[in-house]
Amino acid sequence: KGPLIFTTSCIEVTEFIQNFDYSPTGVGLLPTCWSSGGTSANVYNTTGSVAPMSPANRLYMNIAATTTAFAILPPVSNLQANTHRLKLKAYATATGKILRVGYLANPTDVSSFVEISQLSMPSTAATSATEFTVIPTGIPAGVKNLAFEVLSGTATSIYIDDVKWEINSAC
Numbered sequence: 001k002g003p004l005i006f007t008t009s010c011i012e013v014t015e016f017i018q019n020f021d022y023s024p025t026g027v028g029l030l031p032t033c034w035s036s037g038g039t040s041a042n043v044y045n046t047t048g049s050v051a052p053m054s055p056a057n058r059l060y061m062n063i064a065a066t067t068t069a070f071a072i073l074p075p076v077s078n079l080q081a082n083t084h085r086l087k088l089k090a091y092a093t094a095t096g097k098i099l100r101v102g103y104l105a106n107p108t109d110v111s112s113f114v115e116i117s118q119l120s121m122p123s124t125a126a127t128s129a130t131e132f133t134v135i136p137t138g139i140p141a142g143v144k145n146l147a148f149e150v151l152s153g154t155a156t157s158i159y160i161d162d163v164k165w166e167i168n169s170a171c
Helices: none
Strands: 016-018 035-037 043-047 057-063 069-072 084-092 097-104 113-121 130-134 146-150 156-167
Touching: 035 043, 043 069, 057 069, 057 146, 084 097, 084 113, 097 156, 113 130, 113 146, 146 156
Parallel strands: none
Antiparallel strands: 016 156, 035 069, 043 057, 057 156, 069 146, 084 130, 084 156, 097 113, 097 146
């Protein structure tokens, strides 16, 4: 008897764009094929995005001084090809905060996070969000998902929008 509710595994893609505008918002809610990890429950899709981010939703990542927060991106099939880049727009609630971009060596263990790049958040206002580009290289075979981590140490919130995994072109 039903109805039956089930979710299929996310298939690997070669490119994606996520502006968070077509997913429900609220604590515990993330777009399809995104997941969270760490000790903070504050990684979720929220409202309030304004230009230069694409209104109206964005990803919210928040830590206290002793918590950790990870957002795991959808799986891609070409992470090792050295042909693509990750682009995103972000800002923090305080200057000098760090968003780390990397991957999980063990996809079920956030303590296996391997950093690729540190993004220093230069602004504290949504209207001055900055676009960042990360070009991953040297990713081990078998790794399919990139991840964001808010660098621990002091309480902060980082907002992220317009995440793209795209061909790395000069244009």
